[in-house]
Amino acid sequence: MDSDNSVNNYNLTITGDNSTFQDYSDPDPATYFRNISLQHFCADPIRMVTKHKQLKELCLANGNPEAHYIEGLLQFFLEDNIGNSLYHLRQSSNGNNKNGTYLYGLLNLALGKYRKGKNFLDKLNWRDNISTSDHCWERIKNPLRDIRIEWMHDYYTNMINLQPWPHCHPQDNMGLICNKCYYYKRLNQLYEFAIKDD
Numbered sequence: 001m002d003s004d005n006s007v008n009n010y011n012l013t014i015t016g017d018n019s020t021f022q023d024y025s026d027p028d029p030a031t032y033f034r035n036i037s038l039q040h041f042c043a044d045p046i047r048m049v050t051k052h053k054q055l056k057e058l059c060l061a062n063g064n065p066e067a068h069y070i071e072g073l074l075q076f077f078l079e080d081n082i083g084n085s086l087y088h089l090r091q092s093s094n095g096n097n098k099n100g101t102y103l104y105g106l107l108n109l110a111l112g113k114y115r116k117g118k119n120f121l122d123k124l125n126w127r128d129n130i131s132t133s134d135h136c137w138e139r140i141k142n143p144l145r146d147i148r149i150e151w152m153h154d155y156y157t158n159m160i161n162l163q164p165w166p167h168c169h170p171q172d173n174m175g176l177i178c179n180k181c182y183y184y185k186r187l188n189q190l191y192e193f194a195i196k197d198d
Contacts, residue, residue: 033062038070042099045070045143046078060088065095072100073140076107077147098124102136109162109187110155118183126182133186141193149194159187 036059041052059067072088075081086107092100101123108117124132164180177185 030062033058034064038066065092065097068092069097069100099136099139112158151194
């Protein structure tokens with residue numbers, strides 16, 4: 001019973017580096033909600049509307065970039081509130097959320113705000129490495145699968161206005177791009193995705 005291995009031996013002295021243990025004695029809620037990962041909800045944003053609305057509101061109130069991205073996506077595609085959507089996506093981009101930056105750029109192109117849309121898409125350095133844009137597109141289209149996207153005639157017109165003439169690279173090859181066709185091809189991806197069920 002006097003053994004060091006006894007279940008009643010409560011010697012909790014820890015020696016060595018304790019840096020792996022976090023101090024939870026005085027957490028700052030603002031920092032917590034600003035930095036909490038909402039990656040799970042980015043893939044299924046509708047759950048933030050139905051089951052986790054309070055969490056979303058707390059994260060929004062504390063400036064969480066992923067929460068702003070989710071809210072921007074929901075405001076544009078579910079609520080049809082363009083102004084609120086662009087505000088939240090801009091906040092997401094300001095917080096260095098690449099998905100928010102990508103979607104903000106695309107939606108500005110669709111709305112005919114070409115300079116702003118191009119500037120935000122350029123933040124993803126697509127000229128040096130196209131993979132960031134590709135990853136953003138994959139992460140954006142997955143949650144949109146369950147949402148019916150209404151593509152307005154104005155969006156289509158604004159997309160066609162971006163189309164280079166004469167064509168510089170094949171339309172269906174995203175691997176071949178340049179300054180003339182990149183923006184059109186990216187917006188066309190969203191357009192084709194939106195009309196797939198019509």
